[in-house]
Amino acid sequence: MPATLIDGKAVAAAYRDRVQTDVAAFTQRTGVTPHLAAVVVGENPASAVYVRNKQRACEKAGIGSSLHTLPATASQSDLLTCVHGLNDDPTVHGILVQLPLPEQIDERAVLDAVAPLKDVDCFHPENVGLLSQARPRFAPCTPAGVMELLSAAGVETSGKRAVVLGRSEIVGKPMAMLLLARGADATVTVCHSRTADLAAVCREADVLVAAIGRAKFLTADMVKPGTAVIDVGINRLPEEEGGGLAGDVDFDAVREVAGSLTPVPGGVGPMTVAVLLRNTLTAAELQTAGEPG
Ligand SMILES: Nc1nc(=O)c2c([nH]1)NC[C@@H]1CN(c3ccc(C(=O)N[C@@H](CCC(=O)O)C(=O)O)cc3)C=[N+]21
Numbered sequence: 526m527p528a529t530l531i532d533g534k535a536v537a538a539a540y541r542d543r544v545q546t547d548v549a550a551f552t553q554r555t556g557v558t559p560h561l562a563a564v565v566v567g568e569n570p571a572s573a574v575y576v577r578n579k580q581r582a583c584e585k586a587g588i589g590s591s592l593h594t595l596p597a598t599a600s601q602s603d604l605l606t607c608v609h610g611l612n613d614d615p616t617v618h619g620i621l622v623q624l625p626l627p628e629q630i631d632e633r634a635v636l637d638a639v640a641p642l643k644d645v646d647c648f649h650p651e652n653v654g655l656l657s658q659a660r661p662r663f664a665p666c667t668p669a670g671v672m673e674l675l676s677a678a679g680v681e682t683s684g685k686r687a688v689v690l691g692r693s694e695i696v697g698k699p700m701a702m703l704l705l706a707r708g709a710d711a712t713v714t715v716c717h718s719r720t721a722d723l724a725a726v727c728r729e730a731d732v733l734v735a736a737i738g739r740a741k742f743l744t745a746d747m748v749k750p751g752t753a754v755i756d757v758g759i760n761r762l763p764e765e766e767g768g769g770l771a772g773d774v775d776f777d778a779v780r781e782v783a784g785s786l787t788p789v790p791g792g793v794g795p796m797t798v799a800v801l802l803r804n805t806l807t808a809a810e811l812q813t814a815g816e817p818g
C-alpha cells in the first residue's frame with residue numbers, strides 16, 4: 526500500500542487561521558499590528574518564491590510586512606547598517622535576513638547582529654541556546670513546522686527512533702532538539718554525508734527527516750516499511766530534468782515503502798511560512814508593554 530501523503534498546505538492553512546485569530550486579539554487589545562521585515566540581498570529565484578509566499582501569508586494573517594532589498598554587491602557594513610536600523614525601529618517586531626547571502630558577507634556576523642527579541646528565524650545564539658535548554662523563545666520555523674506535520678498526521682514520536690539526515694544549523698540540529706524534547710520523546714540520531722553505512726542508519730528510523738539539500742538523495746532502500754518520511758528539501762532541478770522542484774526524497778520510489786510522506790511542494794514549505802507568522806506575533810508580544818494575554 527503506498528504511503529499516506531501528508532498535506533502540508535492544509536495543515537499550514539489551519540495553523541495560519543489560528544495565528545490570524547491570535548493576531549486579531551492581540552491587535553484589538555494593544556492597538557499594535559505585528560510587523561515582519563524581510564531583508565534580501567541580491568536576486569535568487571528560490572528566495573523570491575519564499576519572500577512572495579511569506580508576504581502574502583502576512584497580509585492574510587493581519588501582520589504587516591516590509592521588504593528591504595540590497596544589491597548583490599552590498600558590503601557587510603551596508604547590510605549591518607540595514608539590520609541595525611530595523612533593530613532600532615520600534616514598529617518592526619520581526620527581522621528575517623534571507624539566506625544564503627552573497628559570498629563577500631559573513632553570514633554568521635549578520636545573523637548575530639539581529640536583535641534577539643526580533644529573531645523570528647531563531648538563528649541568534651541566544652535563542653539557539655534557549656532552545657537547546659528546552660526553554661525556547663522562538664520556534665525554529667522549519668523544524669517546528671515538521672513537528673506540526675507529524676502531530677497532524679497522527680505520527681507517534683514518543684519512544685520511537687527518529688533519524689535526522691542533515692546537520693545544518695537551520696534544520697538538522699534544531700530538528701534533532703525538538704524530536705528529543707520532553708513531550709516528543711524520540712530517540713534521535715543525526716546523520717550526514719560522512720556517516721558510515723548511512724543507508725543502514727536511515728533504515729532504523731520510525732520517523733525520518735531528510736534535510737541534506739540534495740535532490741532525491743533518500744532512496745527506497747534507505748527506508749524501513751511503514752516509516753513516516755518528512756522531506757525538507759527544496760531543490761531546483763536542472764532544465765534537462767524539467768526544471769521543477771524536487772525534495773531530498775526520491776518521492777515515487779519512497780512512496781511505495783513509507784507509511785506516510787510529505788510532498789514537495791505542498792509539504793514542509795508552507796509550514797515554515799506558517800510558523801514564521803506565529804513567531805512574528807510572539808516577537809510583537811515580547812516587545813509590547815503591558816500585561817501579557
Ligand atoms: N532567513 C531565512 N529563513 C528561512 O526560513 C529561509 C531562508 N532564509 N532562505 C530560504 C529558505 C527556503 N525557505 C522556504 C520556505 C517556504 C517555501 C514554500 O512555501 N514552498 C512552497 C512553494 C514552493 C514553490 O512553489 O516553488 C511549497 O513547498 O509548497 C519555500 C522555501 C525558507 N528559507
Ligand SMILES: [Mg+2]
Nearest residue numbers: 791792793794
Ligand atoms: Mg514543501
